[in-house]
């Protein structure tokens with residue numbers, strides 16, 4: 001399978017005695033958008049963070065773009081340049097302006113000159129609808145604006161794949177739409193994406209596949225209509241009932 | 247990042263090596279002699295801040311006739327004794343009584359003076375003999391024969407002793423009435439009383455002892471031979487008598503008393519005191535500033551390195567950092583200073599100049615505090631900042647330098663300013679190893695003129711002034727960093 005972007009086999013992760021991932025198999029194809037859902041504590045964030053080794057796996061294999069992420073000898077800094085990540089709490093660099101946030105990695109890693117990076121930064125900001133915020137400090141932005149800057153910052157490294165960990169959960173409801181809009185556009189442009197989210201509407205509209213995790217395992221997966229409308233597993237059903245009732 | 251780190255460490259080590267190497271080379275040719283300059287008429291500083299007295303005149307004259315050079319280290323009696331036994335100094339001449347106990351460690355010259363221990367009380371006190379001391383407090387000076395004598399009698403006569411580091415504080419405690427009496431060398435007290443010390447002697451000399459020049463047993467044999475030969479010559483040709491007369495004779499003491507009384511007008515005013523001791527205070531102040539500046543630089547570099555070691559994701563380096571902080575923050579500064587100055591040389595056999603020992607002491611101690619808040623400052627930066635930077639592909643070092651440190655430093659700045667001020671104040675503790683900084687200078691001036699209150703006021707004001715300057719400077723730098 002040459003067009004496989006992510007190939008995770010039998011991934012296990014323990015935090016001490018806490019077995020958080022208990023043998024996860026997880027694949028993502030090129031240009032595919034996968035939405036990861038599941039109850040709190042089921043291990044969604046942990047799986048995502050293993051993909052760029054913010055957490056190092058206890059055992060199992062993780063291949064991304066042909067690189068063995070789970071191998072400690074792999075140059076992880078190099079691998080991460082192609083894996084963008086967007087966090088629930090944005091994590092914009094507070095000591096830098098919006099523009100510098102976006103320019104930092106490409107310049108420091110020798111991808112672009114300072115001028116090129118600035119040009120690219122302005123273009124990316126325009127794409128997320130914030131071209132006037134180039135010189136602003138992160139503290140002066142709203143949550144929704146911060147998250148769009150964070151997406152622009154991740155895109156500045158021209159990654160092949162983007163990981164989103166609940167990108168809208170920390171936002172006021174009226175901000176959620178703007179961020180989802182940016183993500184939809186990204187999906188349409190063919191970005192490979194793994195998204196942890198409770199936004200079922202987004203999942204239905206954009207996802208190629210929905211993966212349901214519970215208790216450290218992938219319990220069910222399939223096309224959105226199939227998982228949402230005809231869940232096979234009882235736990236999937238119970239979870240969806242709860243989420244939709246809320 | 248790693249490369250820079252190693253380079254910095256090397257630079258740091260080299261800096262110390264140069265400091266140590268340079269200073270010990272300079273001292274190789276002359277004999278260093280430890281003494282206590284608060285012990286007139288044997289050793290004291292005159293109004294030109296030159297060290298004079300029987301002991302000083304003797305050793306200088308002998309050095310001249312026997313053809314060797316000396317360097318006087320006015321470190322206080324305790325530090326001088328320890329300094330000789332640890333090999334920091336070659337000899338000690340400081341009104342030191344020859345005892346069996348001391349002969350285990352030291353080798354003494356032919357005695358050059360005979361003296362006993364007497365008790366002195368405040369002028370209006372009605373204490374007349376040892377019997378009157380029951381239940382009272384008695385002041386003594388650490389490590390002196392007077393202290394040994396007092397301690398041997400305290401059970402029998404039922405008094406308590408309180409120990410001081412120098413004579414002036416001991417006398418003052420008696421004058422203020424905190425202590426009922428003090429025990430000291432008869433020659434010293436006689437001299438003091440006759441020159442207007444303001445105490446009276448109530449006992450006959452007891453526990454007669456002989457004073458000798460001392461070297462460490464088995465060391466500096468040549469120096470000892472020369473001293474004995476020189477002393478014999480001086481006794482023969484009458485110079486010895488002259489020197490003793492010069493400092494204890496009626497004419498000497500009454501002249502000094504007159505001088506003291508005349509000077510009282512001048513010494514009674516702050517302006518007079520400053521004018522009189524201007525040179526000495528300035529030299530002390532300069533030494534304090536030198537100590538402060540060098541230690542702040544060294545401690546800051548050392549502290550940042552150790553602090554960074556503590557945040558690198560590596561168990562060994564974190565453990566190392568924690569251990570360094572634990573040890574050097576835990577040790578009292580005084581103990582650390584004495585350990586480095588006296589303890590380490592007796593182990594390794596090589597001398598450390600007091601200034602260098604002082605810098606190392608402050609670097610380790612203040613550096614440990616610095617390391618702790620550097621670590622704390624970095625830890626206080628949200629871990630999401632590091633994660634976001636790493637997720638973009640930046641290395642740990644780059645993420646640290648570009649994202650985490652700039653935020654951490656802002657958190658640390660107030661702690662840095664605070665630490666600078668503490669460092670300045672802590673230099674005063676280094677007077678214990680005899681560095682002639684501001685505090686030690688104050689002690690020496692007071693030993694001569696007994697103007698404790700005024701001199702300490704002047705010294706305190708000087709400290710406040712430089713602390714204010716240091717604070718303003720730091721605040722200015724803080725503003726520039728924050729902009």
Ligand SMILES: Nc1ncnc2c1ncn2[C@@H]1O[C@H](COP(=O)(O)OP(=O)(O)OP(=O)(O)O)[C@@H](O)[C@H]1O
Pocket residue numbers: 015018020038039040041042043044045046047
């Ligand atoms: N660094 C860590 N150290 C110890 N335990 C951890 C750590 N990170 C996560 N865990 C534990 O792992 C389990 C799974 O956490 P994870 O964050 O992956 O769940 P999640 O599915 O993302 O949940 P949520 O929807 O609440 O974000 C939890 O029990 C959590 O306490």
Ligand SMILES: [Mg+2]
Pocket residue numbers: 044045046165
């Ligand atoms: Mg999570």
